[in-house]
Amino acid sequence: MIRINAIPLIASRTFLPRLPRTVRQYTSYNVAVAGLTESQEEFRNVVHDFAQKEIAPRAEEIDKTNHLPEDIFPKLGEMGLLGVTVPEKWGGLGLGYLEHTIAMEELSRASASIALSYGAHSNLMVNQLNRWGTDDQKSEYLPKLLSGEHIGSLAMSEPNAGSDVVSMRTKAELKGGKWILNGSKCWITNAPVSSTFLIYAKSDTSVAPSKGMTAFLVERGFKGFEVGEKLDKFGMRGSPTAELFFDNVEIPEENVLGQVGKGASVLMSGLDLERLVLSGGPLGIMQAALNLTLDYTHERKQFGKKIGTFQLIQGKLADVYTKLSASRSYVYAVARACDAGKVSRQDCAGAILYSSDRAVEVAMEAQQCLGGNGYINDYPAGRLLRDSRLYTVGAGTQEIRRMLIGRGFNELATAEDIRAYNDATINGGVRGLFYGIGLSLPTHYILNSRVTAYRNLPSPAKAFGFVMLIVPCMTITAEKSGEAFTRSQYEGVAKRELDKEAQIEHERWQSLSSVQKLGDWARRHKYGLVGASWVGSLGVAWALVNRNKHQTTSQKVVQARMWAQGLTVGLLMASALLTGFDSSKTEDPRTPHEDHTWRAILESDPHLNEEERKRLHEIKRAVVDRKEQLVKEASNSVSK
Structure with missing residues (x-):
């Protein structure tokens, strides 16, 4: 085996295990900067550990063989990752698009091609079925799609209808209670291995192109439906792609997703979320490139020094880290907005536009830092570069994304x-x-x-x-x-x-239950309730302690205050329990920990901003301090 300065060419077997530090020491997330909650950080770690154990060791083989391993999707199903955004009642995790993006990022960090197939299945197919499907459709298709027994695909693009998707020629006609589908689709991710397809077709050619489209759920076994040969791609080789052909395919009426003629709404709303979730792919590629570059530059020596100590190399590492961090912050921010119901077409397009361009630049920098080793396939630098190029043309080209962003500034100026x-x-x-x-x-x-x-x-x-x-x-x-x-x-x-x-x-x-409505009302009027609880509790407490003829007035006042304080805190805790507060996570509310009691009570309130949360924390701290002071005063009074 040829060696360069005693650095073996095969990194995965002999080079990486000898490193003085682990990858996670080099590239650990700064939770404060990433803005992840404790549960989101835990979710990221779980996905990371799974991907590094089950996928990363096979990434090189997957790329060389141009093959998607059959056991990957069932394992993803066991983890629950195939239904991140699907409610728990249908077998999903019931999480948000930020968690979905994080899963996409960590899987891409291990193998970008596996992650691409995962994104096409979990977002383009499963998420759309969850958003637009009827209960019967969900009951029929979701169980196998979520378990990984079946793989799903979305079929939109055609040979002459890529960026101009509404000009598609695939047609569906309603005859005898069934839809008859004719036409073809191309560039369909997962097509060679999928069992369920979401197909968009023209159902009415007499109206505007954007108003005559319908979405259909099509199964692989339908008569007249054929899948073409798997394409030999430049990158993303573990994510199989092929054409689809429809020759008088009969589709039951109940397989219409959404409404007849409203397929454009299903399509366009899904494209925004598709761009967001797929933005996690470039993040994972950049993280993998940074890991590789850091490992190599802290082992490779020239002029008697590790090349990572040279300022030129350090400058490249700084650029890579900054591009990754900026991209991650933007993508995460857009994901949080989508979870809050604020889906912005401009920002969903901007997230993947920016992150995909940066991913190509970062992959090229990684290849440059590896020098000659970066140009051979024994190192993953070339694979990372090839995979990163997909995101500049897939799920919409960079030009279309720029057009969407620019056009958004002129939406009023029709x-x-x-x-x-x-x-x-x-x-x-x-x-x-x-x-x-x-x-x-x-x-x-x-x-x-x-x-x-x-x-x-x-x-x-x-x-x-x-x-x-x-x-x-x-x-x-x-x-x-x-x-x-x-x-x-x-x-x-x-x-x-x-x-x-x-x-x-x-x-x-x-949609809230009676108890939840009561809790919601209580959160909206929390300040008034605190004041009313204090006054009412003080009155009740005074009435009780006033019966004791053996205490002085000052002792009665102190005891009444203590009782009123206890009743008020008890009422607040009871209200919190009714609205979903987990008492097992209580801590000293004066500690600066993110999940202390008072913040945990208010964590689920969407109507509070950060300033209000801090103010309530200060109130709680003052209440606890005052209670301790009253206890001391009472003790002193009794001793006297």
Whole structure:
């Protein structure tokens, strides 16, 4: 075996185990910077350990053989990772898109191609079925998709309808109670191994392309349905891809996903979340590239030193780390927004646009740091670079993502809006003309009759002064009219957004049980309840202690305060328990730990910002300190 400075070429067998530090010591997450909660960090560690044990050792073989191992998906199913966003009632984990993105990142860190197939299955297929499927459809398809017994695919792209997806030619016609599907699809991830497909087709060619599309659930065994040969790709070789062909495929009516003719809504809403979740892929590739580069540069020696001590190499490492950290922060922030119901098409596109470009740059830097070793397939640098290129063309090209972001800035400026704006400014200018004439005529009459100097001016000079009064009136009125129109447009958009939030809040309220509604009401009026509880408890406590004839008034006051404090805290704890508080996680509320009691009570309240949470923590701390002080005063009174 050829060696370069005693560094073996086969990194996976002899090079990596001799490193002075572990990968996790080099690349541990800063939880405070990543912004993950304790449960999210625990979830990431579980996925990481699974991926490094079950997938990472086979990544090189998977790439060389261009084969997806059959045991991977059942193992992912056992972990529950195939249904991260699916509610627990259907067999999923019931988590959010941030956790889904984290899973995508950690699997990509081990093998980007396995993660791509995972993302196509868990997000493009399973998540869409969960969001749009009927209970019967979920009952029929989700169990096997979540267990990994069946693999799913989404079929959207066609030979002549890639970025311009609404121009697809695959058609579905309703005949005799069944939909007849004809056409073809290409670039379908998981197609060679999938059992269930989500197919988009034109169901009505008489309307606009975006309004005549329908989504269908199609099984591999349907007559007339064929899968083409597996494609030999440049990268992502462990993620099988093929074409699909439909020749009079009969689909039952109950297999329509969503509504007939509303497939565009299913498709477009899914694309935003697809871009977000797949953004975890570039993050994992960058993390793997950073791991590889750090390991190599802290072992490889030149000029008697490890090359990681050279400033040029350190600069490259700094760039790689910064690009990864910036990408991760952006992607995680967008995922949190989506979990809060704020799905932004611009930011979902921006997350994968930015992270995928950075992943290519980071992979190239890793290859450069490895020098000649980075150019041979005994090291994973080449595989990381090849895999990273998929994200610049897959799930929408970089150009389409830039178009979506740019177009988002002009959503208000439609042709109709521009015409309305022009009409508003023209009308304002006409009004200004009449205002100017109305102001100029009296002014001219007064000056001409009372000011001799004005009366002696030549007529052109008087006409010029006449015009100079009219023009500013026209200009000012036109500008004000345009501003008023623009303001009304933004106010309309804001009102629609507020109405949408109000509708979401109303639906959330309707879905709560009576106890949850009571708890929600209590959280909204927490300050008033604390005050009322204190006053009421103080009154009850005073009535009780006042019966004791052997105590002084000051002792009664102290004891009443203590009882009132205890009753108030008890009421708050009872309210917290009714609303889902886990008493097994209680800690001293004055400790700076993230999961202390008071913060745990309020953790699930979506109506509190960070400032309010800190304020409530201060209140709780003051309450506890005051209670201890009262106990000491009572003890001193008794001893005296």
